[in-house]
Amino acid sequence: MIKFALTPTLTIAYEYHGPDNGAPVILLHGFPYSPRAFDEVAPALAAQGYRVIVPYLRGYGPTRFNSAQTLRSGQQAAMAQDLLDLMGALGIEQATLCGYDWGGRAACIVAALFPERVRGLVSGDGYNLQDIPNSFQPSDPETEHRLWYQYYFHTPRGVEGLRQNRRELCQLLWRLWSPTWARKDERYSLTAAAFDNPDFVDVVIHSYRHRFGYASGDPALEWMEEAVAKQPVISVPTISLCGADDGVGPASLVDEDAEQFSGFYERRVLAGVGHNIAEEAPQETLKALLDLLSR
Template sequence: MDMKRIRAGQLEIAYLEAGAASGPPVVLLHGFPYDVHAMTEAGRMLAASGHRVLIPWLRGYGPTRFLDDATPRSGEQAALGADLLAFLEALDLPPAVLAGYDWGGRAACIVAALRPERVRGLVSGGSGYNIQNIAAASAPATPEAEHRWWYQYYFHGERGRAGLTRNRRDLCRLLWKLWSPDWDFDDATFARTAAAFDNPDFVEVVLHSYRHRYALVAGDPAHAAIEQRLAAQPPITVPAIVLQGGSDGVDPPEGRDGDRRQFQGPWSYEVLPGIGHNIPQEAPAAFARAVAELARR
């Protein structure tokens, strides 16, 4: 895969590209705490079957950089959605299949909901409808869920800032183990991705993300209009496939997708047994198959 860069919105986005330039475009989007290596195997499969594959590093990861030192290092959902839309527009892509999980899945859901004319289909890993309801974020969840989300509360304080700054690799490796208990990844696999956490904006973007979603900090004013639209929890009307890991340690399946009502177009849901949170890297063939199915529609 070739690494390229393009100026898009607030960023110079670094991304991997593979496949035929004339093929149907698919954009694969990683989450926290992962990077483009979560998508490379699925991306190779898709490129080999004729797709144009684009895999960007999100803001705060790897070689992606902010264009202006004065831009807030926001990790809010609206910023992720704005980055993805700017990326699609900068490349002048026709309607693309967007596929992601965690932060990347959130960006994909946002663009699918707000700009469906840019989206051919959506593959959403994990909880499906991945747009935050910030107004309801203060309501307590079950004790089991609160326990799984300990890292989010850790990031709310300055102890968490110091811990993420000092121990980012050990902390992120711990999350990999907790979230994908059946995935036997090796040191080299983790090290390839962990280099992306050395981005100078990683800590600030991560902290802002986990504080903003609980309304603890203000967002970037540049994205306020998008956040206002997301507060209405807009439906997703494009064709969608939801994949959930049966062994996901942070977002376990409930036997069905409780967010089905938010999908108003063609929709399917599948639980992948033995797969954890990092679906595309743990089950690249299943992930690629879902993307290809939507690209054919």
């Protein structure tokens, strides 16, 4: 069931499962994905009595900006503020959060800055707060190679390429990022329509420019970006799920994020899983959520 929540910036479309009085769980997709990533997770949680909310992020599906004048920002603080605004609109004081990629970043920021609002966190690939002040530092060549699409989006050619070929380009990313997942082409056809949102291109381009300092952010969110720049630790109970076959950033042998978590923390590396963690490994995602919810 799709419902809508009116927030100060957006009218957020979200899929709803379970009873109204259940403990809330919010599931957050990334780029270039959609709520379809949680098709096998949300109903299973609802069947156990949880109130499950799966929003379309800004720029995806039926979610819309309330004003034509609003900056189509894709910065990390905007995603986190959208999550807070959604929780406020739905009267949710505290929720268990699960997200990966853009959605994981929103969840991690809220967990870091507003720990009282988060019962537990399942994060795709650990600590997802961008360190923008140090983004000018180059990575090793192999990592730089995997980030080619981000640099492409920094150019006018990349903007037009995404605008003209959004479905083909995003499908290529699915194939590169989940190289060992047999169902990627089958499942992609269920998600691609979410990219037809009129703000998709602008939000995506801004996201990948802002994170490298090539685009200004929303002035109203500068306070949050400044707080995130300090790379605060996350104190809420957290399970990190990492895809061993992730084409964006394969799971390292050593957990480099452990020091960013001060409470209960566990890292689980998933063999044969790429970047689209929740959709490729729904049972492992569900287990991580239930493990936290039962604590």
